[in-house]
Amino acid sequence: MQQTDELFSALLDGELALEEIDALMESLDRNPKSTEAATRWSAIGVMMRGQSRLSARTDLLEGVREAIATEAAEPSKSKVVALASRRRVRRWALPATGLAAAASLAIAAVVVPAAWQAGSPAGTVQEAAPAGGSANVASVSPLQSGVAQARLEERPAGLRVGNRDSAVLPVGDERLNTYYIEYAGHRSAQGIGGPLGYARYAAHNADLSHRNR
Amino acid sequence: MKEELLDEELVRRAQEGEQRAFDLLVLRHQSKVLQLVSRFVGDADAPDVAQDAFIKAYRALPNFKGQSAFYTWLYRIAINTAKNQLVSRKRRPQAQDIDVQDAELYGHTEQMSDIDTPESHLLTSEIQQAVADAIAQLPDDLRQAITLRELEGLSYEEIAEAMDCPIGTVRSRIFRARAVVDEVLAPLIDRPSQRST
Numbered sequence: 001m002q003q004t005d006e007l008f009s010a011l012l013d014g015e016l017a018l019e020e021i022d023a024l025m026e027s028l029d030r031n032p033k034s035t036e037a038a039t040r041w042s043a044i045g046v047m048m049r050g051q052s053r054l055s056a057r058t059d060l061l062e063g064v065r066e067a068i069a070t071e072a073a074e075p076s077k078s079k080v081v082a083l084a085s086r087r088r089v090r091r092w093a094l095p096a097t098g099l100a101a102a103a104s105l106a107i108a109a110v111v112v113p114a115a116w117q118a119g120s121p122a123g124t125v126q127e128a129a130p131a132g133g134s135a136n137v138a139s140v141s142p143l144q145s146g147v148a149q150a151r152l153e154e155r156p157a158g159l160r161v162g163n164r165d166s167a168v169l170p171v172g173d174e175r176l177n178t179y180y181i182e183y184a185g186h187r188s189a190q191g192i193g194g195p196l197g198y199a200r201y202a203a204h205n206a207d208l209s210h211r212n213r
Numbered sequence: 214m215k216e217e218l219l220d221e222e223l224v225r226r227a228q229e230g231e232q233r234a235f236d237l238l239v240l241r242h243q244s245k246v247l248q249l250v251s252r253f254v255g256d257a258d259a260p261d262v263a264q265d266a267f268i269k270a271y272r273a274l275p276n277f278k279g280q281s282a283f284y285t286w287l288y289r290i291a292i293n294t295a296k297n298q299l300v301s302r303k304r305r306p307q308a309q310d311i312d313v314q315d316a317e318l319y320g321h322t323e324q325m326s327d328i329d330t331p332e333s334h335l336l337t338s339e340i341q342q343a344v345a346d347a348i349a350q351l352p353d354d355l356r357q358a359i360t361l362r363e364l365e366g367l368s369y370e371e372i373a374e375a376m377d378c379p380i381g382t383v384r385s386r387i388f389r390a391r392a393v394v395d396e397v398l399a400p401l402i403d404r405p406s407q408r409s410t
Binding site for chain 1 (some may be wrong): 398402
């Protein structure tokens with residue numbers, strides 16, 4: 001018994017030989033009084049240094065054992081492990097989340113104006129087009145305005161962006177819409193900014209049209 | 214260094230599933246962890262917070278790669294647990310980060326422990342006095358050995374050199390000193406009135 005207690009004393013000081021670990025682990029269950037005594041011994045130094053008496057009265061081992069045993073029986077309570085695995089998922093999913101958010105914005109920017117135009121007569125672009133509008137757009141677009149216009153006309157009328165607004169806004173804005181779509185695609189392909197620029201423009205554009213009504 | 218080697222071995226065995234190895238780590242470090250967290254959350258909450266810290270350490274043990282000493286890692290967990298406890302009680306944690314070594318060295322009257330009761334201070338003084346008296350009455354060789362260990366922080370090898378005796382004798386003297394002091398300490402600790410705080 002005394003030899004075992006001496007092992008506990010050496011453990012507290014970090015002076016236990018590695019080959020003595022097994023003997024000490026075996027005695028943990030056999031000599032509960034020794035573990036209680038070891039708790040008090042560890043407090044002696046604390047008190048000699050003029051610190052708290054807390055540690056002399058508090059044996060944490062039993063509570064820790066119970067909690068670990070409970071968790072082993074109910075693994076779902078392992079919060080830290082769960083948090084760690086969530087963190088791994090988050091790190092992995094971070095780029096995908098950004099892409100998903102950008103894609104959602106782009107879709108919203110395209111679909112919302114399309115939904116607004118439902119019910120409005122097709123071909124209002126041409127009806128509302130003032131003379132010279134196309135020249136104005138061509139002067140600011142880095143893309144060939146003819147190509148952009150052709151792509152616009154290839155799309156079904158129900159999907160043309162800004163058709164409803166075109167009843168109010170000049171055709172230059174319609175072309176500017178197209179330009180922004182093309183430009184946003186170009187920027188996205190180059191990895192510079194994605195569709196956010198267009199989304200910002202579309203939101204502003206829609207706001208303008210509502211004010212003009 | 215030897216202490217770190219012991220911790221490394223216990224951590225390795227605990228990571229391999231030997232629960233008792235972790236028990237030994239708890240026994241080895243519980244006193245220091247208690248002191249540490251009590252300076253943040255006070256004596257009343259310290260046992261719960263310290264226990265929580267050990268449980269968190271156990272859960273996170275598979276992720277411990279040994280890049281720092283085990284006690285450094287454990288103390289960081291304990292400090293974070295204590296800070297979280299303060300936040301959950303809507304008490305402001307320390308504005309600045311406290312280094313693990315600094316936290317250990319803080320006296321009990323430093324700014325961290327601002328919520329202890331006069332009663333707890335009285336009890337502390339009473340038990341400390343009893344321990345001091347018991348140490349003073351120890352035979353010279355035992356008193357010298359435990360003083361060099363607990364107050365000077367010397368290793369057994371260094372104490373053996375200072376006292377000019379084998380390491381085994383140092384180990385035995387320190388154990389015997391503790392056993393004698395414990396005869397005084399145990400009845401004080403087991404007094405019912407002191408269990409209530």
